[in-house]
Amino acid sequence: MCDMSDVASAQPGRNSGSGERPPEDSSESAAAGVDAGEVVAVVGAGAMGSGIAQVAALAGHETYLVDMVAGAADAAVERLVATLNRLAEKGHLSPEAAGNAAARLHTEQDVEALPPCGVVIEAIAENLGAKRALFEQLAATQSPETVLASNTSSLDIDAIAGDVPHPGRVIGLHFFNPAARMRLVEVISGARSDEAALRRGEEYVRAWGKTTVRCTSTPGFIVNRVARPFYGEAQRMVAEGIADAATIDLALRGAGFAMGPLELTDLIGQDVNLAVGTSVWEQTDRDPRYEPTQAQRDLVAAGQLGRKTGRGVFTYVDGKATDAVPDERRARELVGGPVRTDPVARTVAMLVNEAVDLVARGEASAADVDVAMQLGTNYPRGPIEWGREIGLATVAAQLAELDAAYPGGRYRPSPALTSPPNPTDSTDPIDAPEGA
Ligand SMILES: NC(=O)c1ccc[n+]([C@@H]2O[C@H](COP(=O)([O-])OP(=O)(O)OC[C@H]3O[C@@H](n4cnc5c(N)ncnc54)[C@H](O)[C@@H]3O)[C@@H](O)[C@H]2O)c1
Numbered sequence: 174m175c176d177m178s179d180v181a182s183a184q185p186g187r188n189s190g191s192g193e194r195p196p197e198d199s200s201e202s203a204a205a206g207v208d209a210g211e212v213v214a215v216v217g218a219g220a221m222g223s224g225i226a227q228v229a230a231l232a233g234h235e236t237y238l239v240d241m242v243a244g245a246a247d248a249a250v251e252r253l254v255a256t257l258n259r260l261a262e263k264g265h266l267s268p269e270a271a272g273n274a275a276a277r278l279h280t281e282q283d284v285e286a287l288p289p290c291g292v293v294i295e296a297i298a299e300n301l302g303a304k305r306a307l308f309e310q311l312a313a314t315q316s317p318e319t320v321l322a323s324n325t326s327s328l329d330i331d332a333i334a335g336d337v338p339h340p341g342r343v344i345g346l347h348f349f350n351p352a353a354r355m356r357l358v359e360v361i362s363g364a365r366s367d368e369a370a371l372r373r374g375e376e377y378v379r380a381w382g383k384t385t386v387r388c389t390s391t392p393g394f395i396v397n398r399v400a401r402p403f404y405g406e407a408q409r410m411v412a413e414g415i416a417d418a419a420t421i422d423l424a425l426r427g428a429g430f431a432m433g434p435l436e437l438t439d440l441i442g443q444d445v446n447l448a449v450g451t452s453v454w455e456q457t458d459r460d461p462r463y464e465p466t467q468a469q470r471d472l473v474a475a476g477q478l479g480r481k482t483g484r485g486v487f488t489y490v491d492g493k494a495t496d497a498v499p500d501e502r503r504a505r506e507l508v509g510g511p512v513r514t515d516p517v518a519r520t521v522a523m524l525v526n527e528a529v530d531l532v533a534r535g536e537a538s539a540a541d542v543d544v545a546m547q548l549g550t551n552y553p554r555g556p557i558e559w560g561r562e563i564g565l566a567t568v569a570a571q572l573a574e575l576d577a578a579y580p581g582g583r584y585r586p587s588p589a590l591t592s593p594p595n596p597t598d599s600t601d602p603i604d605a606p607e608g609a
Pocket residue numbers: 176177178182216217218219220221222239240241242245295296297298299300303307324325326327347348349350
């Protein structure tokens with residue numbers, strides 16, 4: 174099954190990069206609360222598991238990388254050691270730090286051979302049956318105090334915990350790709366996750382130089398949920414003939430996004446982007462807000478997956494789009510016009526709606542949503558802050574206009590945009606809509 178994280182990895186900017194360089198504040202001295210003497214295990218030596226192991230070893234932990242495929246963990250550690258050496262050669266690490274981190278990396282093929290660990294982070298294939306079986310094994314072999322974390326991007330934490338004894342120790346720690354470089358980690362609470370385990374998980378990854386946000390185990394968590402309309406609105410506007418893809422992209426770049434949504438889907442891969450969208454749509458009982466577009470399904474069916482196949486929304490030669498020629502005049506005409514044909518207002522209204530709704534359902538705080546979208550997707554502003562700046566009542570009116578133009582539920586405004594928050598609920602972080 175393909176990976177279910179499609180946003181962060183692709184947006185260029187301060188949070189992404191080669192995947193090699195450790196965050197500036199990652200060091201051998203772990204932050205308060207976490208003892209670098211505690212052993213860390215990472216299960217799954219693929220792209221994510223290797224990156225997470227690199228971060229843990231650099232932070233001073235004896236780190237075990239486990240993979241069920243014979244030789245896979247050893248090969249991953251070999252690659253990691255080469256990466257650490259390269260970092261030292263480039264001056265990003267001292268040769269001593271690189272050598273020490275390399276010496277802290279150990280491998281196993283079976284989790285039953287692991288020593289007692291402070292935290293075990295699972296990064297195996299995105300398959301519920303496989304993850305459940307692994308957590309059963311981990312729960313039987315590690316102490317009830319060990320935090321058992323999944324790096325899943327789309328599966329429910331409670332489903333992964335299944336019937337393990339002490340399910341409170343099971344949480345989600347959702348790293349972004351490349352894990353060594355991306356600062357954001359979503360800390361996911363299942364219905365049975367203990368607060369102590371969540372805090373412990375947070376302490377670990379913060380000590381490794383990461384920024385954490387909290388979210389409940391809701392489809393897509395924060396980043397993969399709130400980002401959906403960034404792509405969906407652009408695809409729809411092209412299909413509606415409002416402007417061509419390059420012009421829509423230009424308008425969004427003009428609003429401060431590092432890449433336009435359509436060129437970004439080509440970079441992510443149309444198949445990966447469609448799989449994430451479909452997963453959120455299915456998990457929300459096919460809420461029309463997340464329904465994938467026919468245009469994207471057609472691209473995937475035709476094998477036009479984006480840069481990796483040389484053709485997606487655009488055509489690529491030597492990694493460069495040859496047919497992305499925006500109509501600058503058209504972009505200027507559209508921005509600031511009616512919301513239905515304004516690529517920026519329409520996209521931002523939908524991002525704000527999604528973000529506000531997530532907060533209103535109690536799945537994440539407003540502050541965390543804004544941090545997550547800025548660090549996880551490199552958006553120029555957090556959507557909640559952006560919505561407040563525009564005015565939540567204005568956003569509600571824009572959505573109502575879209576809802577009238579395209580009935581069916583996709584554009585229904587979140588109740589939190591149109592009704593004032595409960596004045597007795599001091600935890601509600603969304604402002605009362607202006608004039609309400
Ligand atoms: N790749 C991304 O961009 C990304 C981002 C965030 C989260 N994730 C999530 O991280 C997890 C891993 O993704 P990935 O891209 O690194 O996958 P991957 O396919 O690169 O690596 C998975 C590794 O796990 C090993 N494995 C599978 N089953 C195992 C088991 N039962 N025990 C031990 N090892 C096992 C495989 O041999 C493989 O080496 C998935 O849940 C994915 O959804 C991926």
